[in-house]
Amino acid sequence: MGQGKSQFTEEELQDYEDLTYFTKKEVLYAHQKFKALAPEKVGHNKNAKLPMTKILQYPELRVNPFRDRICKVFSSSNDGDCTFEDFLDMMSVFSEMAPKAVKAEHAFRIFDFDGDDMIGVSDLREVIERLCGPELKLGDSEIQQLVQNVLEEADLDDDGALSFAEFEHIIDKSSDFCHAFRIRL
Incomplete structure (x- = not known):
């Protein structure tokens, strides 16, 4: 062949x-x-x-x-x-064929920087800082406000962190998550 x-x-x-x-x-x-x-x-x-x-x-x-x-x-x-x-x-x-649930599980692990099986305030701060990059340097109060907004939207049990179930709930509402969570071969 x-x-x-x-x-x-x-x-x-x-x-x-x-x-x-x-x-x-x-x-x-x-x-x-x-x-x-x-x-x-x-x-x-x-x-x-x-x-x-x-x-x-x-x-x-x-x-x-x-x-x-x-x-x-x-x-x-x-x-x-x-x-x-x-x-x-x-x-x-990261392929197009992977189901949304598999992508969500791995995304959660990627965003859980401290490995405590929760996406807490420090994890969210790190996610925001990485997404903004050095070009868009946000102030501490701006980052804190964004973290607070995420928690208000997604932290259903008000414990100050996102469990996998809460994270998955947000992912389910995101129509473009699978497209964004992709790497081509």
Whole structure:
């Protein structure tokens, strides 16, 4: 077929297809993209692990304000370094085919900076500061007002933080969430 020999067995490709939102062809394409980030390291080693600095060279991650958090959430070692399977999982969740519920679960983990299973005031402040970037430096009172607005809208139990259920409720009301939570292969 002119594609050359795959590093994966047919059984491995089938497993990847079963465990992701990708076809076998898309899995192979994802591996090409992963390999292109560090050809000298991946080469013929399908079990290679790339440092987060290499993963962040992926074009759509490079410009994402949550790039480091994305890598850490999908890293099986929780340090941002990624194996191909970590990378494939990341790309699968960010694909158009991933269901909204799966995207919401991962978005929640990305925004939960302190890892306490709640999106609290400090997490919201971090999200706002990253979304605004250094170009649009908001004052402390402006950030506090935005945090307060989010909590007034989404904190249904008034505990000062968003649980996953509250976060998911807001996501359900957002018609463009799935479009925004996407990275192309």
